[in-house]
Amino acid sequence: MIKLEDIVQKVLSYNSKADIDLINKAYVFTAKAHAGQMRKSGDPYLIHPLEVAHILADMKLDVSSIAAGMLHDTLEDTQTTKKDIQDLFGADIAELVDGVTKISKFKFNTQEEHQAENFRKMIMAMSRDIRVILIKLADRFHNLSTLQFMPEEKQMSIAQETLDIYSPLASRLGIDWLKLQLEDLSFRFLKPDVYRQIQKQMVRLKKNREEYMARVEKAVSEHFTSSIPHFVIAGRLKHAYGIYRKMQRLNISFEQVHDLLAFRIITNNIEECYEALGLLHSMWKPVPGRFKDYVAMPKANNYQSLHTTVICLDGERVEFQI
Structure with a gap:
């Protein structure tokens, strides 16, 4: 299980001057916002944003991205508002979290390649900041790793959507290791x-x-x-x-x-x-x-x-x- 200290040490390994206070602040806020919430696996919900933040640290992203990774579900799954995040963490992080939330609201439900390509283009166009897509990819990566706890129909739709949309996006961004992981994890549920x-x-x-x-x-x-x-x-x-x-x-x-x-x-x-x-x-x-x-x-x-x-x-x- 990933802990806050693991993320901090990972960030410091590539950025010795990183604003660790910002990461700690995001952790405290996220822990309070998701208090009492559980994942389908039975684990505390907080595990998910920590895992997402750790994946982003593996990508060596900036501190704002790490903080936004922790906060990425607060607008969708808690009473938190965009203004709350902006007041506490600034406009940059608020825009990142809001961007991830907007992507999450779109549902893709066709396997036709031209429609998939249009959907990918729409996500790229919506995400004026490429970090929004990176956070969403990290979110999808961890969700796939616990997909077995979802209903079978949900497993199939999420896995297919990943193959059609998110794996090609990872490839387009040049993140080959993530593309391969997303494909194999999806394949495991589809076939x-x-x-x-x-x-x-x-x-x-x-x-x-x-x-x-x-x-x-x-x-x-x-x-x-x-x-x-x-x-x-x-x-x-x-x-x-x-x-x-x-x-x-x-x-x-x-x-x-x-x-x-x-x-x-x-x-x-x-x-x-x-x-x-x-x-x-x-x-x-x-x-x-x-x-x-x-x-x-x-x-x-x-x-x-x-x-x-x-x-x-x-x-x-x-x-x-x-």
Whole structure:
């Protein structure tokens, strides 16, 4: 269970001059406002705003965002007014909390992609301050982690809305780790049996893959060192929902998904990105049609990377993002 001290220490780790008094003040106000309220899980309601604030601290957001994260449900679920927050915490925090409340009141109920895109655009347009969306994403992330306590119909609608609206928003903002978490958590409720099957396969695969990933990282490091002395490489198994989508798209089984591994290489500059690509292709044969240059043509969220898939060690297909 997250405590106030955990949030304070997290904030101080990246901002030693942070206004901790503001965080403490928001905590006291939130605790009083939600006093006696309980979550569907049976936990005190206060746990939720603390978790949201901690997620925002993980994102290294400013103190106003952390405070607003704690206060984000007070307008909707207590007798608190926007004026109350403005008088106590200032206009900036009041606007953040009000913005999150307005987003929460909109209900999305169609799976049509063009309608989903319009809804995402509306949220972006409404949120003049990007921090409003970040707080809402943190709110949704924690709510998904306790979704099992909601009625099944509610579970399904929230999970689907997350896949249609909030996961793409996280991607658009370049928060890849959050996008993957939102997708997998939603997938767990929408397709529980399939999710469990894929997770079971991945757990077994991970035990066998750790040695393989270490071998690939060692081979790349040895080959790169003389040309690119400073870089970072890390491997991972692709996430469950991404694997499921590939299985559906290609109508194949889990065993037929060949590129389950992905490596990320981080260099110091763009020139070294292309140099790393050349070095990889000199080591292993690239798979035709699998190269994407998001450096020359960035994604809508300004994501820049080179993607390539190669026939790697032991003849396995492996994706690299540089």
